[in-house]
Amino acid sequence: MKNIDVAIIMGSDSDLPIMKDAAKFLDDMGISYEMKILSVHRTPEKASAYAEELKMRNVKVIIGGAGGAAHLPGVIAAQVPVPVIGVPIYTKTLNGLDSLYSIVQMPSGIPVATVAINGAKNAAILATTILGTSDETIKQKLIDYKASLKDAVIAKDEKLQAQGYEEYMKNM
Numbered sequence: 001m002k003n004i005d006v007a008i009i010m011g012s013d014s015d016l017p018i019m020k021d022a023a024k025f026l027d028d029m030g031i032s033y034e035m036k037i038l039s040v041h042r043t044p045e046k047a048s049a050y051a052e053e054l055k056m057r058n059v060k061v062i063i064g065g066a067g068g069a070a071h072l073p074g075v076i077a078a079q080v081p082v083p084v085i086g087v088p089i090y091t092k093t094l095n096g097l098d099s100l101y102s103i104v105q106m107p108s109g110i111p112v113a114t115v116a117i118n119g120a121k122n123a124a125i126l127a128t129t130i131l132g133t134s135d136e137t138i139k140q141k142l143i144d145y146k147a148s149l150k151d152a153v154i155a156k157d158e159k160l161q162a163q164g165y166e167e168y169m170k171n172m
Contacts, residue, residue: 070102
C-alpha cells in the first residue's frame with residue numbers, strides 16, 4: 001500500500017468519465033492519489049474495509065463521486081476523520097438532483113463538502129486548497145493556477161475587444 005494524499009472513490013465505473021477530471025487536476029498539481037470503485041450497497045464490507053485502510057494510511061482528503069442514491073461519500077465520511085468531498089453524478093432520472101440531495105443532506109455530525117453536479121474538477125481544487133493549508137508548495141501551485149484563470153479571462157476580453165463580437169464568435 002503506497003501512501004497517497006487523496007483517495008478518489010466512485011460508486012461505479014460509469015462515474016469514471018466525470019471523476020477523471022479530479023485525477024487530471026491532481027496530476028497537474030503533482031498531488032498523489034489513487035482511484036477506486038466501491039459500492040456501499042453492493043459491497044458494504046469492502047467499502048468499510050477501505051475506509052479503515054485509508055485511516056491507517058493517513059490519507060488527507062477523500063473525493064467521492066456517486067449517482068442516484070449517492071450514499072458512498074456519506075458512508076465513508078461516517079468512518080474517517082478527514083474531509084470528504086462529494087461529487088454528485090448526473091442521472092437521467094432526476095438530472096442529478098437525486099445525487100446532489102443524497103450527498104448534501106447529511107445528518108448533523110457527518111459533514112460532506114459537496115460540489116456541483118459532475119463537479120469533479122472543483123472537488124480536486126477544493127482538495128488541493130485543503131492540502132495547501134499545511135503545504136506551502138501546494139498552496140503556491142494553487143495561487144499560480146488561479147492567476148492563470150485570471151490571465152485567460154483578460155486575454156479573451158482583449159481578443160473580443162480587438163475583433164468585435166461577430167468576428168470573435170466566428171472563431172470560437
